[in-house]
Amino acid sequence: MNILEIILLIFLVFSAVMTVRFDEELISIIFLSIFSLILTALYLLHKAADVALAEAVIGAGLNTAIFMSAISQIRHSDSD
Amino acid sequence: MNKLVKKTLITAVLAAAAFALYYNFSLLPGYQDLEKGISDYIITYGLHDTGSLNLITAVLYDYRAFDSLGESTVIFGAVSGIVLILSRKMLPVSSKGLSFIVKRTLGIMTPFIALFGFYVITHGHLSPGGGFQGGVILAAISIIFSIVYGSAFDYRRYSPQTKTVLETGGALTFLVIGLAGIVMEGAFLKNLGFLTAERGTLISAGSIPYINIGVGFKVGAGLAIIFYSMIQKTFEEDF
Numbered sequence: 653m654n655i656l657e658i659i660l661l662i663f664l665v666f667s668a669v670m671t672v673r674f675d676e677e678l679i680s681i682i683f684l685s686i687f688s689l690i691l692t693a694l695y696l697l698h699k700a701a702d703v704a705l706a707e708a709v710i711g712a713g714l715n716t717a718i719f720m721s722a723i724s725q726i727r728h729s730d731s732d
Numbered sequence: 733m734n735k736l737v738k739k740t741l742i743t744a745v746l747a748a749a750a751f752a753l754y755y756n757f758s759l760l761p762g763y764q765d766l767e768k769g770i771s772d773y774i775i776t777y778g779l780h781d782t783g784s785l786n787l788i789t790a791v792l793y794d795y796r797a798f799d800s801l802g803e804s805t806v807i808f809g810a811v812s813g814i815v816l817i818l819s820r821k822m823l824p825v826s827s828k829g830l831s832f833i834v835k836r837t838l839g840i841m842t843p844f845i846a847l848f849g850f851y852v853i854t855h856g857h858l859s860p861g862g863g864f865q866g867g868v869i870l871a872a873i874s875i876i877f878s879i880v881y882g883s884a885f886d887y888r889r890y891s892p893q894t895k896t897v898l899e900t901g902g903a904l905t906f907l908v909i910g911l912a913g914i915v916m917e918g919a920f921l922k923n924l925g926f927l928t929a930e931r932g933t934l935i936s937a938g939s940i941p942y943i944n945i946g947v948g949f950k951v952g953a954g955l956a957i958i959f960y961s962m963i964q965k966t967f968e969e970d971f
Binding site for chain 2: 701702704705706709710713714717718721722724725
């Protein structure tokens with residue numbers, strides 16, 4: 653277990669806690685995206701390139717876009 | 733009295749379902765094959781059996797191709813449900829798009845993103861990647877168009893009808909290759925031997941590249957449809 657992996661794991665836990673702790677949905681989504689990016693780096697470190705590609709594309713790309721569209725709809729119905 | 737009958741019925745149905753599940757699981761084979769090392773078998777003979785350099789793709793689209801067919805069916809069901817619930821007769825317009833600079837930059841970048849998506853799909857049996865990951869990259873292009881140019885642009889270029897045709901075509905490609913396996917090799921989704929070429933070339937590994945292309949188009953179009961039906965709908969269709 654080298655030093656880079658330990659640093660990445662600490663940041664993984666940190667971003668996961670931050671995702672839950674924040675009240676603002678936008679910041680939560682951004683931390684979720686960071687969580688996916690760190691997880692991608694960890695998968696690459698363990699030489700699982702296929703899973704890393706899927707995690708980067710779905711977790712950091714698609715999930716963020718879908719969550720963003722979801723919270724924009726929630727806010728519109730609140731202000732109306 | 734009526735309540736009692738209802739409760740008895742519910743209990744009977746639950747007990748029957750529990751028994752059916754237990755019976756189903758009791759029929760599963762034990763773990764003796766895993767102890768002998770099925771992963772060792774795949775690592776040793778995978779390249780010889782399938783001709784695919786990427787063993788993960790070999791497992792996904794050759795040894796366990798039926799599971800991948802099930803996954804595609806799950807995505808198809810999700811898309812159908814979301815479109816059934818969320819579709820309205822309105823043109824979705826999330827925004828009017830971003831500034832001129834962002835539009836120009838994305839205009840230059842988008843072909844390269846598409847090229848990377850197609851690369852990941854078609855080289856699924858040679859390098860990391862495959863139909864699923866490449867399809868999501870292609871779906872990201874549709875999302876980028878919706879965000880940067882406004883979703884009316886995406887609607888005019890790639891209408892939901894086109895995406896539906898692409899998704900159905902991808903699923904049909906998968907099924908046709910599976911049926912061709914029955915006709916030519918004697919088992920559903922068996923690797924088509926006559927398509928195998930020299931290892932490491934683009935069109936090798938039997939039917940795996942074609943299944944990859946089908947799955948890629950199917951996943952990309954399906955996820956684009958999901959995102960498209962979820963964005964804010966404000967304008968009536970008026971063009």
